[in-house]
Amino acid sequence: MFLIEISNVSKKFSNSTTEIDAVKNVSLKINKGEIFGIIGLSGAGKSTLIRCLNRLEEPTEGHILIDGVDLINLDKKDLRKERKEIGMIFQHFNLLSQKNVYDNIALPLQLEKMDKAKIDNRVNELLEYVDLKDKKHSYPSELSGGQKQRVAIARAIANNPKILLSDEGTSALDPKTTKSILNLLKKIRDELNITIVMITHQMEVVKEVCDRVAIMENGQVIEENTVENLFKEPKTKIAKTFINSLQGNIEDEIIHPNDFQGKLIRLSFLGNSAKKPIVSKVIRNFNIDINILSGNINKLQSTNVGHLVLELIGEDEEINKVFLFLKNEDVHVEVI
Ligand SMILES: Nc1ncnc2c1ncn2[C@@H]1O[C@H](COP(=O)(O)OP(=O)(O)OP(=O)(O)O)[C@@H](O)[C@H]1O
Ligand SMILES: [Mg+2]
Numbered sequence: 390m391f392l393i394e395i396s397n398v399s400k401k402f403s404n405s406t407t408e409i410d411a412v413k414n415v416s417l418k419i420n421k422g423e424i425f426g427i428i429g430l431s432g433a434g435k436s437t438l439i440r441c442l443n444r445l446e447e448p449t450e451g452h453i454l455i456d457g458v459d460l461i462n463l464d465k466k467d468l469r470k471e472r473k474e475i476g477m478i479f480q481h482f483n484l485l486s487q488k489n490v491y492d493n494i495a496l497p498l499q500l501e502k503m504d505k506a507k508i509d510n511r512v513n514e515l516l517e518y519v520d521l522k523d524k525k526h527s528y529p530s531e532l533s534g535g536q537k538q539r540v541a542i543a544r545a546i547a548n549n550p551k552i553l554l555s556d557e558g559t560s561a562l563d564p565k566t567t568k569s570i571l572n573l574l575k576k577i578r579d580e581l582n583i584t585i586v587m588i589t590h591q592m593e594v595v596k597e598v599c600d601r602v603a604i605m606e607n608g609q610v611i612e613e614n615t616v617e618n619l620f621k622e623p624k625t626k627i628a629k630t631f632i633n634s635l636q637g638n639i640e641d642e643i644i645h646p647n648d649f650q651g652k653l654i655r656l657s658f659l660g661n662s663a664k665k666p667i668v669s670k671v672i673r674n675f676n677i678d679i680n681i682l683s684g685n686i687n688k689l690q691s692t693n694v695g696h697l698v699l700e701l702i703g704e705d706e707e708i709n710k711v712f713l714f715l716k717n718e719d720v721h722v723e724v725i
Pocket of ligand 2: 437
């Protein structure tokens with residue numbers, strides 16, 4: 390069974406003059422223990438969708454099942470209970486500035502009316518877990534962005550939730566701090582078995598920690614894929630754009646098929662096929678010349694994925710044989 394089932398969720402915002410379909414008929418199923426990414430450009434509907442997951446936003450239509458329980462059918466009291474299973478972090482941390490680190494983390498436990506000694510134990514345990522023991526008495530204004538997010542994470546997992554939602558949790562951080570927060574999130578998933586749904590507009594984040602990803606555009610999910618397959622065979626143009634942005638790759642701008650006589654192809658290979666001497670095999674076995682135009686490799690969670698853009702110069706018949714050969718070697722070929 391899936392831990393989270395979003396089925397046919399839509400959200401309309403309307404006022405007297407306009408109507409906005411922020412989320413349109415989205416269905417997603419997320420496994421327990423998964424880190425699931427939702428990526429999209431600004432305004433795509435990501436925050437609205439993730440806020441529907443804990444009913445911070447009421448969906449206009451659809452159902453949200455958490456461990457089989459439909460949140461939409463719950464009354465206020467039961468919803469409050471179910472919400473304890475869902476922690477959330479934000480881009481701008483949302484800490485209480487007049488409270489110190491200890492009290493920020495203690496807050497959800499106080500709301501649960503936990504007794505003082507237990508709260509003290511739990512907060513100290515959490516401070517240790519997020520590596521902030523020495524900041525216990527500091528105020529948010531005295532912390533760096535990364536430290537603030539660690540406090541927010543400790544607060545979000547204080548009640549042992551099943552799910553952690555992150556709405557651009559690393560977007561305000563520099564690359565090195567982003568990495569350390571992503572490592573903390575991975576640790577939380579691995580050790581505490583908390584399922585994480587992360588919204589981001591950074592492909593770097595998806596590459597670094599996600600198992601699967603949904604791409605949103607204009608309120609809709611237009612592609613759902615494993616991160617491996619997203620890199621190997623992106624289905625949509627926007628997915629390709631996100632991947633290119635990651636590689637700092639200006640391939641699309643500088644490689645125009647019309648500028649070349651031969652056939653331009655982009656090869657994508659995963660894991661083991663990335664280690665084989667594919668190009669030299671092609672040159673040796675077929676009557677063909679090859680011009681290498683660009684290449685890169687990305688390290689994903691589970692494997693590596695490589696891309697090569699080649700110009701093949703030779704007879705069509707020979708080129709077709711090359712395509713067949715590459716397919717048998719488990720290399721994905723796209724003609725540009
Ligand atoms: N409370 C609201 N009232 C009216 N319109 C809203 C409201 N919240 C969001 N919208 C609109 O819904 C659409 C989706 O917004 P949303 O914040 O979900 O996008 P997003 O993908 O999170 O963007 P960003 O990456 O900039 O955070 C936008 O057109 C936005 O203007
Ligand atoms: Mg947003």
